[in-house]
Amino acid sequence: MSGRFVRSSKYRHVFGRSTRKEQCYDNLRISKNAWDTNLVKANPQYLAVNWEASGGGAFAVIPLNEKGRLPEQLPLFRGHKAVVLDTDWNPFDDSLIASGSDDGRAFIWRVPEDFTLRPEEGEAPKDVGPLKQFTGHSRKVGHVLFNPAAANVLATSSGDYTVKIWDVEAGSPRLTQKHTDIVQSLSWSANGSLIVTTSRDKKLRIWDVRQEAPAHTVQGHAGAKNSRVTWMGEHDRIATTGFSKMSDRQLGLWDLRDPKEPIGGFQMLDSISGVCMPFWDDSTQCLYLAGKGDGNIRYFEYEHDKFEYLSEYKSADPQRGVAFLPKRGVNTHDNEVMRAFKTVNDSYIEPISFIVPRRAEVFQGDIYPPVIGTRPAMSAAEWFDGMEGLPPKIDLESIYEGEEPTEIPPSSRPVSRVPSTSTMLSPSKQQAESTPPKRELETIKEPAQPSPSIRDPPPSMKEQTNSIANLASKYEDKEESSSAEDDSSSFEEVAKPIERHAPEPVEKSVETTEPAAITRKLSSPVSPTKLAAPVSPSKPASSGAPSLQSGSTKAPTSSDQITLQDIKTLLESQSRTISGQSDKIALLTAEVDRLKTTIGDKM
Numbered sequence: 001m002s003g004r005f006v007r008s009s010k011y012r013h014v015f016g017r018s019t020r021k022e023q024c025y026d027n028l029r030i031s032k033n034a035w036d037t038n039l040v041k042a043n044p045q046y047l048a049v050n051w052e053a054s055g056g057g058a059f060a061v062i063p064l065n066e067k068g069r070l071p072e073q074l075p076l077f078r079g080h081k082a083v084v085l086d087t088d089w090n091p092f093d094d095s096l097i098a099s100g101s102d103d104g105r106a107f108i109w110r111v112p113e114d115f116t117l118r119p120e121e122g123e124a125p126k127d128v129g130p131l132k133q134f135t136g137h138s139r140k141v142g143h144v145l146f147n148p149a150a151a152n153v154l155a156t157s158s159g160d161y162t163v164k165i166w167d168v169e170a171g172s173p174r175l176t177q178k179h180t181d182i183v184q185s186l187s188w189s190a191n192g193s194l195i196v197t198t199s200r201d202k203k204l205r206i207w208d209v210r211q212e213a214p215a216h217t218v219q220g221h222a223g224a225k226n227s228r229v230t231w232m233g234e235h236d237r238i239a240t241t242g243f244s245k246m247s248d249r250q251l252g253l254w255d256l257r258d259p260k261e262p263i264g265g266f267q268m269l270d271s272i273s274g275v276c277m278p279f280w281d282d283s284t285q286c287l288y289l290a291g292k293g294d295g296n297i298r299y300f301e302y303e304h305d306k307f308e309y310l311s312e313y314k315s316a317d318p319q320r321g322v323a324f325l326p327k328r329g330v331n332t333h334d335n336e337v338m339r340a341f342k343t344v345n346d347s348y349i350e351p352i353s354f355i356v357p358r359r360a361e362v363f364q365g366d367i368y369p370p371v372i373g374t375r376p377a378m379s380a381a382e383w384f385d386g387m388e389g390l391p392p393k394i395d396l397e398s399i400y401e402g403e404e405p406t407e408i409p410p411s412s413r414p415v416s417r418v419p420s421t422s423t424m425l426s427p428s429k430q431q432a433e434s435t436p437p438k439r440e441l442e443t444i445k446e447p448a449q450p451s452p453s454i455r456d457p458p459p460s461m462k463e464q465t466n467s468i469a470n471l472a473s474k475y476e477d478k479e480e481s482s483s484a485e486d487d488s489s490s491f492e493e494v495a496k497p498i499e500r501h502a503p504e505p506v507e508k509s510v511e512t513t514e515p516a517a518i519t520r521k522l523s524s525p526v527s528p529t530k531l532a533a534p535v536s537p538s539k540p541a542s543s544g545a546p547s548l549q550s551g552s553t554k555a556p557t558s559s560d561q562i563t564l565q566d567i568k569t570l571l572e573s574q575s576r577t578i579s580g581q582s583d584k585i586a587l588l589t590a591e592v593d594r595l596k597t598t599i600g601d602k603m
Helices: 380-384 396-400 427-433 438-448 462-473 490-495 503-524 528-532 546-550 557-603
Strands: 015-017 040-042 046-050 059-064 076-080 084-090 093-101 106-108 132-135 141-146 153-158 161-165 172-178 184-187 193-200 203-207 213-219 228-231 237-243 249-255 267-270 278-282 286-291 297-301 307-313 322-324 334-343 348-355 393-395 406-408
Touching: 015 307, 040 084, 040 322, 040 334, 046 084, 059 084, 059 093, 059 297, 076 106, 093 141, 106 141, 141 184, 153 184, 153 380, 161 380, 161 528, 193 228, 193 237, 203 237, 228 278, 237 278, 278 322, 278 334, 286 334, 297 348, 462 557
Parallel strands: 084 141, 184 228
Antiparallel strands: 015 348, 040 046, 046 059, 059 076, 084 093, 093 106, 106 132, 141 153, 153 161, 161 172, 184 193, 193 203, 203 213, 228 237, 237 249, 249 267, 278 286, 286 297, 297 307, 322 334, 334 348, 393 406
16 A cells, blocks of 8 residues: 545545637626726626726626627626726625726616627617715725625725725615725625725734724735635635735635634745635635636635645636636536636636536535525614624525525524624633633533542452452353353354264263363463452352352362373374474475476476
């Protein structure tokens, strides 16, 4: 054996499959703005692309089923007075999308019903206008991100060093988180109560959103280039990508409860200069890293507080933007566990399917656990009132069968919550602040944690003698006077298995007395029961060994000595026979060698 052990994983052989050019989304004019953003966002129905447009900012929405070369003139989503920097789809409404622009405003849009990029002949493409406009930032809005648990709650980051939380229905900002520099990346927790940000001052901040104050502010990646962050779903872990002082790309895993430094330190990836964009898949527990400026997408599996490298999708076509499809939109018939959309040469978008290689005609439930559906856990008003929880999940098998998604009860229903930054303190501080008075603590812990065990006094010599006698009685040889137990003893079955089928029972009994006599002869000098007898001669040693006190055990006789002597003689005779046979074998071997030599000389 080579000594190398392979880690067991259902996703160890996942591979990325590229798409032919005719199945891509071609003839696009993707924005060339230098702002660090993903450029594209996807949901199970549409694909949003930041557009290179004149006369104000715009972005395009492409239905996923309209592939190939697109028309020269497309209906655009226009309304911003400057270039669009970021977009995000509502996780619970596939036709609702938010956008942020260099003009300092955020817009909400709705995709029209039966929206298509290929209208009938003679019809000119009609642009789409915004549904709502949010004004409150004094500088550009660089990021927009919907809350993953509550309906119609939106976070926006701006060049004015703030992150604002908006009530989309009311159209007003309700909460504000103030930073000391430009926010480079942000991500929500799974229940939507916390948010994590990275900024240009190289700090990683974890916010209890409704407190409008950071619960943790720690040093992030030390490099001067941009860093990214993503919350790892329902885990209390955060993944970041960034650069070291030597401009090496790094990956960091942070513990939410004690984020002073990443778990196990920063993991170096490579020395490529492009920003690494992280994407987390909570159902497969996999992290995908797409490099900006290179064509590779590597993926890791999270296990035991460590990222285990799986594989890497390699391509010669570099990408500037990447989007990943929500899990409810993958093709379960092809065992597709994830799908990415990458921009190529700012002219077309290529889908990349990540597939588990299996031959199966049925739904593969082990690689498709329940995923987040389209129903939120709470409304915006309930969320702002302090409620939190996880959205209901759906079973992908119902989608596989072509039925309506079957909803599974959420693992954590919305519960009333009193906002407090103490929930985000480090374990040591949290323990110090929540420690009750000493007397109360002892009263609480007394039934749950008993006092340390105290050793009993050492046993007396009499107790030791009795315990030895009890142990010896288990292995005492029984006499064959009243029962036939010795006929089926374990010693006889191992030493003389053939004798059990002997035709004459008299001979069988004679044979069985020999090993029993040998056993008594060999065990009698070291028997602990005989050593224990002088200690208490007037009392029986144990109730479990009455035969020792009744005198039923016979002393070794001369017949036992003769039997042992005969066996020794037999063994010596067999040894002499084996020695003589060995000498004959040696002579025969020499004779064979002599004959071979003679035959060889004649030839």
